[in-house]
Amino acid sequence: MAWIPAITTTSLFAAGLWLARNLISTRLTKRVEHEFNEKLEKTRADYRRGEDELRAVLQARAAEIEALRAGALATMSTRQAAIDKRRLEGVDQVWASVMALGQVRVLAASLSAIRVDVIGEMAGRDEKVLRFVEMLGFGFDPKKLDHASAAKARPFVSPMVWAVYSAMQAVASHAVIQWHALKNGVNPNGLLDEGKIKNLIKVALPHYGDYIDKHGAEAFYYTLDALEAQLLVEIQKMLNGAEDDKASMDRAADILRHSKELMRVAATATPAA
Incomplete structure (x- = not known):
């Protein structure tokens, strides 16, 4: 154990x-x-x-x-x-210049009521004709036309607004040159290429094409009212915020091109006082 x-x-x-x-x-x-x-x-x-x-x-x-x-x-x-504030001011500036064209439109209305071609042939020979021409433009001073203010507004208005305004200015220059030439005894026929004015009006107011072809220079005065109405339409579009499409931009550029060409010719065609 x-x-x-x-x-x-x-x-x-x-x-x-x-x-x-x-x-x-x-x-x-x-x-x-x-x-x-x-x-x-x-x-x-x-x-x-x-x-x-x-x-x-x-x-x-x-x-x-x-x-x-x-x-x-x-x-x-x-x-x-x-x-937006500057755009509104731009519209005011452009419209103020349109209102300043009121004197030109009165003058254009008077010239549209007479035979400028006939008066032009008599202007350098008849003292009464010269006094009559001066009376047609009573109170009118081309130097008082204010286009500088509108030019300042150009960057702030739509291309179509500026183009239509430029067309109005160019068409109105036709009456100014006619009166200025007659007042100085110069026949105004041929001073301005009426074809250029027609082309401008047709671009700015396509629906006036047939009317202009039919009545010629006598109808230029009446297109100023139509251009003013078109300008109001374009201003309203701009204030409503509508954007110009490519077609409108191209048309505005075309109107402006014709207007510039016409104003360039008008500047060289105005007779010396």
């Missing part, structure tokens, strides 16, 4: 080792778990702190972007308001 104590001792030793191992394992597990929990809590705290910092940065950036956006919108609004 001598082996019984040995077995007992071995068993007790083994049991002790097993208990010690379980105790160590439990302690190690708890320690590791505690350290893991501490590190996890620290990680969570760092994450929350980083999240708060990121949120604060994003909010600051959003505030900056909103401030920039508000500033840009305010600037755009102010600029647009200034442009």
Whole structure:
């Protein structure tokens, strides 16, 4: 029976080792778990702190972007308001020049009622004719026509508004040159190429083509009313915010080209006083 104590001792030793191992394992597990929990809590705290910092940065950036956006919108609004104000002033300037053409239209109406070709042949020989011509233009002074103000408005009005106004100015110049020539005893026939005036009117007022072909220079005066009506239409379109399409832009350029050519010829054709 001598082996019984040995077995007992071995068993007790083994049991002790097993208990010690379980105790160590439990302690190690708890320690590791505690350290893991501490590190996890620290990680969570760092994450929350980083999240708060990121949120604060994003909010600051959003505030900056909103401030920039508000500033840009305010600037755009102010600029647009200034442009709209200048456009209205431009319309006033153009219309004031149209009103200044009223004297020319009265003169053109008077000239349309007489035979300019016949009067022109007599202007240099008959004193009574000269006095009659001066009476037709009583109170009219070409130097008082204000086209400079309208020119300042050009960048702020639509191309069609400016083109139609230019056409009115060019057609009106025909009457001014006629009267100025007669007043100075010069026959106005041939001073201006009436074909150029017809072409301008046909481009600006296509529906007047047949009328102009039929009546010729005698009808130039009557087209001024039609051009004024067309100008009002174009001004209304501009004020309503309508954009000119390509066809309108091309037509405006064509009208302006004819007007410039006519005004250039008119500038060289006006007789000296």
